[in-house]
Structures are given as C-alpha cells and as structure tokens.
Amino acid sequence: MKKFFLFLSVIFFLSSCNTPKNTTSNDAKGDHFAIKKGEIFEINLVTNASTGFHWEWTNKGDVTVVDSVGIRTVDNNPEGYVGGSVNRYWQFKGAKRGTDTLKFDYCRPWDKNEVARQRTVTVTVK
Numbered sequence: 221m222k223k224f225f226l227f228l229s230v231i232f233f234l235s236s237c238n239t240p241k242n243t244t245s246n247d248a249k250g251d252h253f254a255i256k257k258g259e260i261f262e263i264n265l266v267t268n269a270s271t272g273f274h275w276e277w278t279n280k281g282d283v284t285v286v287d288s289v290g291i292r293t294v295d296n297n298p299e300g301y302v303g304g305s306v307n308r309y310w311q312f313k314g315a316k317r318g319t320d321t322l323k324f325d326y327c328r329p330w331d332k333n334e335v336a337r338q339r340t341v342t343v344t345v346k
Contacts, residue, residue, distance in 0.1 A: 252342045259290060259315045263341055265324060268305040272328045273306065274334055279323045285345045286312040287319065314345040 253261050265275040277288070290311040297304035312322075319342065326337040 254344045255314045260313045262309040270303040275324050278325050283320045285318040287315045291311045317342045
C-alpha cells in the first residue's frame with residue numbers, strides 16, 4: 221500500500237512539472253512574455269466555433285524565437301450546451317534568444333477578408 225501511494229505521489233509530481241506557468245487571455249493587459257529558452261507559456265484565445273469564426277496564427281512563418289507545442293481546449297459550458305464559447309490555449313516554447321510578435325486573427329476560414337478581432341503578443345526569450 222505504501223508503494224502505491226509513493227507511486228501516485230511521484231506521478232502527481234511529474235505531471236505538475238510540465239504545467240505552463242505563464243498564461244495570458246483575451247485581455248490586452250499581459251500581452252508580453254519574458255521567458256527562458258525551453259520554457260512553455262500559453263495564450264488563451266476565447267472562440268465560438270458555432271459562429272464560424274476561429275483564431276488563426278497569421279505570421280507563423282516569420283516567428284523564430286518560439287515553437288508551437290500544442291493547443292488545448294477547455295469547455296466550461298454545461299453538458300449539452302450548444303453554441304457556447306470555449307477557451308483555446310495555444311502553447312508555445314522558447315526556442316532561441318530574441319524578441320518576436322505573434323499575430324492572431326479571429327476570422328472565418330472561407331472569408332479571410334473579414335477579421336472580427338486581432339491579437340498581438342510580444343515574446344522575449346532570454
């Protein structure tokens with residue numbers, strides 16, 4: 221039984237090691253990150269797919285100081301709720317020293333000319 225609890229403790233500890241500590245949301249405050257190489261951070265972009273809009277990272281090819289490492293979605297709507305917004309967390313990892321700006325557009329895939337919102341986040345990797 222002690223080995224079982226030790227095992228669970230180790231798993232809990234290891235799973236908490238990779239949790240990103242830096243997160244920003246749609247609020248314009250906090251749209252600058254100063255991170256270390258190898259550190260992971262998240263940008264929360266609230267989206268409502270039922271409207272046809274979604275977030276696109278528009279300058280992906282120009283950014284060199286971070287790598288995209290994933291996107292996770294958190295749906296806080298009640299079970300069975302249709303048409304609600306969700307939190308989509310874009311995860312990035314510091315790749316090399318420098319400063320870049322990430323640019324996102326909230327648009328419909330079939331109509332790139334109609335941009336409902338834009339978002340810029342500056343990242344400095346030390």
